Amino acid sequence: MLWSKVISFALVSLALAHLQTALQEESFSACPANFTQVGEKCLMVDSMWKTWYEADRNCRSLSAGLVSVENSVQLKLIQDWLPIAAQYTLEFWTSGNSLGSPGKYFWQNTGSSATYLPWATDQPKTDAGDCLTLYANYSMATGEFVIDVHRLRVNNCTLWAKSICEIEPKAYKTLVCLNSSAFYEAQIPV
Numbered sequence: 094m095l096w097s098k099v100i101s102f103a104l105v106s107l108a109l110a111h112l113q114t115a116l117q118e119e120s121f122s123a124c125p126a127n128f129t130q131v132g133e134k135c136l137m138v139d140s141m142w143k144t145w146y147e148a149d150r151n152c153r154s155l156s157a158g159l160v161s162v163e164n165s166v167q168l169k170l171i172q173d174w175l176p177i178a179a180q181y182t183l184e185f186w187t188s189g190n191s192l193g194s195p196g197k198y199f200w201q202n203t204g205s206s207a208t209y210l211p212w213a214t215d216q217p218k219t220d221a222g223d224c225l226t227l228y229a230n231y232s233m234a235t236g237e238f239v240i241d242v243h244r245l246r247v248n249n250c251t252l253w254a255k256s257i258c259e260i261e262p263k264a265y266k267t268l269v270c271l272n273s274s275a276f277y278e279a280q281i282p283v
């Protein structure tokens with residue numbers, strides 16, 4: 094009786110050890126609710142009009158930050174995604190600003206100096222304010238409302254605009270667990 098229990102325990106342990114080594118390697122990343130994976134970032138449009146300060150606070154309340162645009166690959170991904178996420182919206186707050194550092198822009202969300210600055214036509218108009226939006230010009234020339242791609246524009250931080258929050262995808266791994274009655278899989282943040 095005892096021996097048969099020991100043997101079945103050994104067999105289960107052996108099977109478990111194999112499953113664990115097999116499944117532990119199964120890792121994946123996912124975005125929080127309401128965020129969409131865009132390249133290596135999770136993004137979410139906030140469609141409520143807010144000042145830059147309010148928009149920044151709103152993102153932080155979600156453990157996120159206003160979006161930063163660090164290179165041309167990120168810009169292209171965001172430009173392609175925006176018309177899907179928020180059709181016909183011309184302007185969104187980013188984390189970019191020159192608050193307290195006139196003429197020098199930083200990405201508030203990463204703390205890094207903004208070296209890649211893809212300005213919209215006629216920008217930067219540094220007298221307009223201290224905060225950066227992603228802005229798209231539009232045209233009715235053909236009789237239809239046509240929106241250009243979004244690029245950076247300087248604006249007054251106290252104006253109201255929609256905004257984009259960003260957060261990094263969270264990494265998970267799948268583990269096989271054993272309780273007194275069953276095997277089950279658990280997704281655990283890593």
Ligand SMILES: *[C@@H]1O[C@H](CO)[C@@H](O)[C@H](O)[C@H]1NC(C)=O
Nearest residue numbers: 124125126127128137154155
């Ligand atoms: C996601 O958005 C919906 C609708 O706006 C909202 O009710 C829900 O609370 C949001 N979920 C999270 C986790 O913020």
Ligand SMILES: *[C@@H]1O[C@H](CO)[C@@H](O)[C@H](O)[C@H]1NC(C)=O
Nearest residue numbers: 220221222223249250251252
């Ligand atoms: C931004 O707008 C506010 C309110 O209209 C105004 O008082 C302030 O001078 C403006 N700031 C800049 C940099 O234009």
Ligand SMILES: *[C@@H]1O[C@H](CO)[C@@H](O)[C@H](O)[C@H]1NC(C)=O
Nearest residue numbers: 213214215230231232233234
């Ligand atoms: C926006 O587009 C119009 C033509 O549709 C053009 O006249 C105007 O200069 C553009 N404005 C900017 C800021 O690019």
Ligand SMILES: *[C@@H]1O[C@H](CO)[C@@H](O)[C@H](O)[C@H]1NC(C)=O
Nearest residue numbers: 271272273274275276277278
């Ligand atoms: C064991 O895990 C299964 C699957 O998650 C669950 O349905 C069951 O209630 C658990 N039993 C105990 C005793 O925790």
